[in-house]
Amino acid sequence: MKRWARELGFDAAQIGDADLGAAAETGLAAWLEAGHHGEMDYMAAHGAKRARPAELVPGTRRVISLRMNYRPPAAKPSEAVLADGEAAFVSRYALGRDYHKVLRNRIQKLAERIEAEIGAHGYRAFVDSAPVLEVEAAARAGLGWRGKHTLLLSREHGSFFFLGELFTDLPLPIDPPLPQEHCGRCTRCIDVCPTQAIVAPYRVDARRCVSYLTIELKGAIPEELRPLIGNRVYGCDDCQLTCPWNRFAVDSAEADFAVRNGLDDVSLAELFGWDEAAFKTRLAGTAIFRIGHERWLRNLAVGLGNAPTTPAVVAALQSRRDDASALVREHVAWALERHGQT
Incomplete structure (x- = not known):
């Protein structure tokens, strides 16, 4: 299955248990209770189901977490765009084709390839479009660890990648999580955040996050935060750009993620x-x-x-x-x- 995933363009695939653990559920509840989800009501709509894949999709026994690098190799350096006040900075993940479409199609093909090999099985594909704690699932499957900015980090690939999941009822062997995280005492992501949205290690207040403000928020951007946004017009990569682990980030080989419409330099x-x-x-x-x-x-x-x-x-x-x-x-x-x- 892992080889088939690589053949479909994924850079890695790992298998985790459907039980994400009490810590995931507790952390989600505390984040919601603090109101850090802002207007993202869908984050609260399914409650504990986000931390319980088997309740979200009955019969789920395993979660196959998949990773696909997205950083386009020919894009103008992010630092240069951010330094040019008249330029528009677009988060690197959004410079090409919509990742939802790319990953969902590939995950569906993986499920069909499995079905062709072993016969019918229960499954459901997810790409950032349903109540799934994808970072927690990926960490438990050993794809990486949760960084202090809350994104998944990999020692070999940094964090410039997408995650997708295939819930399945197959009793697959489980990959162990990493024995430890590797952020140590580093706080670069917390220190660099332009709006100080990372209110504590592993805790983001979305209401202050530039990505939330420019993408999820439907109304007016709070006036006190506008000057802090700078020229970031869709998303923000600052916490990733400063992360030491992204010196190992790998450019995407996926043509769909190549820059479109010159959005890297406009x-x-x-x-x-x-x-x-x-x-x-x-x-x-x-x-x-x-x-x-x-x-x-x-x-x-x-x-x-x-x-x-x-x-x-x-x-x-x-x-x-x-x-x-x-x-x-x-x-x-x-x-x-x-x-x-x-």
Whole structure:
């Protein structure tokens, strides 16, 4: 099965038990109780089922966790984009095709390959789209350990990878978890977070996280957090970029994750000029598409508000001063005020 997974483009596959342990359930409950999930009500909707795969999919005995590297090899260096105030930074995972589609298709093919070998079996594929504690499942299967930024870390591959799961009722042999984690006393991810969203080791307050603010949040971005977002218009990679283990990160060999539409090296003003038709045409099939044009403009307005005051930046903002969307107008007005424009 592991060989078949590699043949399908996965970089690793490990098998874990369906019992994720009491610690996972307790940690989830505490995180939800603190309100750290923000508007992500779906995180609470299934309650303890997230930590109990056999309750989510009755009959589940094992969880096959799969890893696929996503960092595109030809992308402009992230540090260079972040340092250019007029450029738009898009999280590296979103530069290519929507990973949900890529991984789900491959996991389904893996399940069908298993079925062709042994006959019908109960299974269900997951890719960040259902109540699954994917990092916990992957850690228990030995794919890596949970870093202090809450992402899965691998000594050999860092953290620039996607995770997917195949729940199965097959009594497969279980891979042991790693004997220890390897973050030690390092706090680089905590220290570098632009909004200080990592409120404690292994605990993220999503309400402050740039990824949440630019992707999950549907309404206005809290004004006090806008200046801290900088030019990050879709997601944030800072905690990964600073992590020492990512010196071992491996670029993706998957063509679907190659950069599309030049999003690794494009100005905020240029993207702000896209109308809705251009947005839909150019970003169809990407992860960005799901936030919609309105929130995309909201994010870009914040980025332009944090950009250097140049004629191009001010002109871009002025062009949408009277935008049809109240959400966009609010963020444009804030951005123009930042540039001394009333």
